[in-house]
Amino acid sequence: MAKKIGVTMEVGNDGVAVITITNPPVNSLASPIIAGLKEKFQDANQRNDVKAIVLTGNNGRFSGGFDINVFQQVHKTGDLSLMPEVSVELVCNLMEDSRKPVVAAVEGLALGGGLELAMACHARVAAPKAQLGLPELTLGVIPGFGGTQRLPRLVGLAKATDMILLSKSILSEEGHKLGLVDALVPPGDLLSASRKWALDIADGRKPFLRSLHRTDKIGSLSEARAILKNSRQLAKKIAPNMPQHHACIEVIEEGIVHGGYSGVLKEAEVFKQLVLSDTAKGLVHVFFAQRATSKVPNVTDVGLKPRPIKKVAIIGGGLMGSGIATALLLSNIRVLLKEINTEYLMKGIKSVEANIKGLVSRGKLTQDKAGKALSLLKGVLDYTEFKDVDMVIEAVIENIQLKQSIFKELEKVCSPHCILASNTSTIDLDVIGEKTNSKDRIVGAHFFSPAHLMTLLEIVRSKNTSAQVILDLMAVGKAIKKVPVVVGNCIGFAVNRTFFPYAQAAHMLTNLGVDLFRIDSVITSFGLPLGPFQLGDLAGHGIGLAVGPIYAKVYGDRMFNSPLTELLLKSGRNGKINGRGFYIYEKGSKPKPDPQVLSIVEESRKLTNIMPGGKPRSVSDKEIVEMILFPVVNEACRVLDEGVVIRAADLDIASVLGMSFPSYRGGIVFWADMVGPKYIYERLKRLSETYGGFFKPSRYLEERAMKGMLLSESQSSRSRM
Numbered sequence: 001m002a003k004k005i006g007v008t009m010e011v012g013n014d015g016v017a018v019i020t021i022t023n024p025p026v027n028s029l030a031s032p033i034i035a036g037l038k039e040k041f042q043d044a045n046q047r048n049d050v051k052a053i054v055l056t057g058n059n060g061r062f063s064g065g066f067d068i069n070v071f072q073q074v075h076k077t078g079d080l081s082l083m084p085e086v087s088v089e090l091v092c093n094l095m096e097d098s099r100k101p102v103v104a105a106v107e108g109l110a111l112g113g114g115l116e117l118a119m120a121c122h123a124r125v126a127a128p129k130a131q132l133g134l135p136e137l138t139l140g141v142i143p144g145f146g147g148t149q150r151l152p153r154l155v156g157l158a159k160a161t162d163m164i165l166l167s168k169s170i171l172s173e174e175g176h177k178l179g180l181v182d183a184l185v186p187p188g189d190l191l192s193a194s195r196k197w198a199l200d201i202a203d204g205r206k207p208f209l210r211s212l213h214r215t216d217k218i219g220s221l222s223e224a225r226a227i228l229k230n231s232r233q234l235a236k237k238i239a240p241n242m243p244q245h246h247a248c249i250e251v252i253e254e255g256i257v258h259g260g261y262s263g264v265l266k267e268a269e270v271f272k273q274l275v276l277s278d279t280a281k282g283l284v285h286v287f288f289a290q291r292a293t294s295k296v297p298n299v300t301d302v303g304l305k306p307r308p309i310k311k312v313a314i315i316g317g318g319l320m321g322s323g324i325a326t327a328l329l330l331s332n333i334r335v336l337l338k339e340i341n342t343e344y345l346m347k348g349i350k351s352v353e354a355n356i357k358g359l360v361s362r363g364k365l366t367q368d369k370a371g372k373a374l375s376l377l378k379g380v381l382d383y384t385e386f387k388d389v390d391m392v393i394e395a396v397i398e399n400i401q402l403k404q405s406i407f408k409e410l411e412k413v414c415s416p417h418c419i420l421a422s423n424t425s426t427i428d429l430d431v432i433g434e435k436t437n438s439k440d441r442i443v444g445a446h447f448f449s450p451a452h453l454m455t456l457l458e459i460v461r462s463k464n465t466s467a468q469v470i471l472d473l474m475a476v477g478k479a480i481k482k483v484p485v486v487v488g489n490c491i492g493f494a495v496n497r498t499f500f501p502y503a504q505a506a507h508m509l510t511n512l513g514v515d516l517f518r519i520d521s522v523i524t525s526f527g528l529p530l531g532p533f534q535l536g537d538l539a540g541h542g543i544g545l546a547v548g549p550i551y552a553k554v555y556g557d558r559m560f561n562s563p564l565t566e567l568l569l570k571s572g573r574n575g576k577i578n579g580r581g582f583y584i585y586e587k588g589s590k591p592k593p594d595p596q597v598l599s600i601v602e603e604s605r606k607l608t609n610i611m612p613g614g615k616p617r618s619v620s621d622k623e624i625v626e627m628i629l630f631p632v633v634n635e636a637c638r639v640l641d642e643g644v645v646i647r648a649a650d651l652d653i654a655s656v657l658g659m660s661f662p663s664y665r666g667g668i669v670f671w672a673d674m675v676g677p678k679y680i681y682e683r684l685k686r687l688s689e690t691y692g693g694f695f696k697p698s699r700y701l702e703e704r705a706m707k708g709m710l711l712s713e714s715q716s717s718r719s720r721m
């Protein structure tokens with residue numbers, strides 16, 4: 001059934017016209033809605049039987065803002081005329097400058113353009129817990145319906161810049177205290193209270209306030225400049241590679257110096273420049289890509305319903321098990337934590353307590369909620385209580401025999417409906433389940449460390465895993481505030497496999513004579529939070545050494561054998577865990593590059609002997625980025641080719657959430673498509689001629705480059721799912 005969308009107007013006997021937006025699910029401001037609003041406001045302004053106007057949204061939501069699909073159309077076509085003229089024609093002229101008072105009746109949410117429409121009204125009446133904010137910067141643009149001008153005038157400049165630059169929304173309760181909301185009323189009274197407020201303004205019992213004309217909360221010019229100076233520093237820190245934060249501050253300043261209307265005009269001009277930026281393209285792609293991950297063919301579209309998961313057993317209370325337990329407890333799921341002996345069990349429980357305490361001390365959790373979460377945890381040393389759990393997540397050490405024997409045991413002690421998940425990062429799920437008759441309920445639940453903080457959950461589907469089990473795990477993932485991405489079974493799954501060349505390429509460059517600290521710094525300037533060497537320190541070099549042979553067995557044709565990790569470990573440097581790796585780690589200070597590592601690097605260079613003519617290779621920063629990230633793109637191509645992910649955009653989200661690949665670059669595949677498959681292919685081909693198989697372009701990349709196709713264009717599927 002086609003969804004009903006549009007704008008309606010009903011005029012009551014009291015002379016109030018109620019204009020209602022209907023565009024499920026979030027009442028986004030699509031072109032027909034904007035056209036409908038213009039028409040209804042014109043009509044209401046002209047009609048003699050209308051004294052005042054109330055603007056509201058249908059189904060308990062005011063509006064989630066401008067329709068983001070339009071940005072995507074603009075990105076595809078480059079056609080700016082698809083953007084409707086709103087900020088002057090509708091918002092200033094028909095709404096704010098109307099002779100008839102307009103009151104916004106806000107429930108659920110008013111975000112982006114939604115809040116901007118509400119701010120152009122002459123008062124705002126809201127229901128409790130409505131979400132209010134201007135999140136446009138997360139999409140690479142700035143507010144474009146006058147929000148940069150009206151929010152500072154309603155809540156003060158410091159609060160407004162904080163909300164806009166950090167894309168932080170507030171609840172209507174806080175909005176009421178700040179003056180953004182004029183009255184807070186129960187949802188059932190929202191319309192009647194708004195009508196009354198509108199009539200009170202019309203009859204002069206309440207003031208007729210136009211937000212853009214207000215100056216009472218802006219302060220003096222020197223005060224404003226001081227606040228904007230701080231904002232510029234904040235922008236530099238949080239968004240060094242993005243244009244929209246600085247541009248937004250400029251626009252706000254224009255309004256402070258030359259008046260709100262001048263600010264509105266500049267806002268419209270800057271908006272049009274930003275909407276076409278690569279940053280906006282990347283961020284808008286990520287917005288839709290993240291939502292697309294919840295659509296899994298033959299799982300979410302076949303009428304199945306997720307079964308309730310109330311109690312989960314976790315086997316292994318080490319780094320991962322304790323993190324996963326924390327995430328489940330915080331979402332009110334009961335957890336049985338199993339360990340091998342009392343000492344390890346207590347250690348595991350203490351880690352969970354420390355995770356939860358950390359959240360309380362950072363103000364992210366109340367003491368009450370922390371107590372409630374911990375009351376749901378029970379430590380055990382055997383399987384007696386496993387009979388009524390809905391799901392088991394195994395997180396013991398990476399050992400095939402151990403995992404196989406655990407799953408064989410689980411099959412006996414758990415009920416037949418119980419989901420049997422493994423957090424393995426490298427072992428084939430089919431091998432783990434080999435000795436069982438429960439292959440249809442065995443699934444990978446690959447969390448990323450620290451599991452209670454990282455949002456990606458790779459759900460690994462073997463050829464036997466049932467659709468119901470996938471759906472159940474997706475629902476658990478969402479319940480614990482993760483973003484589940486369903487992937488196929490292969491060594492390293494989607495993220496670790498795609499990024500295994502990341503460290504390898506860095507080692508090759510170092511062995512070619514490039515300074516390793518420079519490599520890290522170039523990669524962090526590109527936008528990844530940690531360069532490959534610092535990331536290696538964080539994971540621990542012991543792990544790197546242990547998983548190397550597993551990868552070599554299947555991807556050996558494209559591995560670079562660097563002795564550097566082994567040499568590092570020999571000299572007692574396991575990374576952050578023991579305070580020394582490539583960097584020195586001291587409590588309370590930032591990691592410091594350790595110059596003593598350079599002699600180890602020299603030893604490695606002697607062993608590999610790959611420097612051309614024995615001399616360090618000189619490379620530009622651009623070459624460093626290409627030599628490290630193009631092999632990653634090449635592996636991403638193989639992941640796409642083999643159908644390890646359902647769609648290319650899933651790999652983008654997985655790279656953003658699992659590897660912290662910069663979201664403003666849209667994820668690894670999106671970025672590669674922006675750079676150009678042909679260029680990447682040619683660079684890799686040339687590099688492979690000099691340095692061998694590590695850089696050899698994959699068949700998929702070659703094919704796409706030759707045909708002039710994008711890597712993300714849908715493939716003739718050999719999907720594993």
Ligand SMILES: CCC[C@H](O)CC(=O)SCCNC(=O)CCNC(=O)[C@H](O)C(C)(C)COP(=O)([O-])OP(=O)([O-])OC[C@H]1O[C@@H](n2cnc3c(N)ncnc32)[C@H](O)[C@@H]1OP(=O)([O-])[O-]
Pocket residue numbers: 025026028029064065066067068069083109111112113114116135136139142143144145147271288291292
């Ligand atoms: C010139 C313009 C100036 C203006 O200043 C610019 C803006 O306003 S920019 C906008 C500023 N506003 C924002 O940045 C707000 C962006 N939106 C959000 O943050 C969340 O969606 C929201 C909190 C609203 C609901 O969360 P939730 O309940 O977890 O639900 P969910 O997230 O799963 O979404 C459900 C469905 O709704 C869809 N959809 C949602 N919003 C929009 C939209 N604006 N448009 C189109 N579609 C939108 C979403 O794709 C999904 O579709 P599907 O096909 O079912 O996958």
Ligand SMILES: NC(=O)c1ccc[n+]([C@@H]2O[C@H](COP(=O)([O-])OP(=O)(O)OC[C@H]3O[C@@H](n4cnc5c(N)ncnc54)[C@H](O)[C@@H]3O)[C@@H](O)[C@H]2O)c1
Pocket residue numbers: 315316317318319320321338339340344394395396397398399402406423424425426446447448449
């Ligand atoms: N460390 C990471 O960053 C990371 C990330 C994703 C996945 N993984 C995977 O998660 C799993 C666990 O890794 P980790 O880093 O937490 O290891 P860890 O060594 O920190 O913890 C493993 C725990 O399992 C316990 N254990 C062993 N046998 C057991 C048994 N029979 N019953 C109960 N407990 C038992 C050990 O006592 C230990 O406390 C591995 O499969 C690993 O590949 C690790």
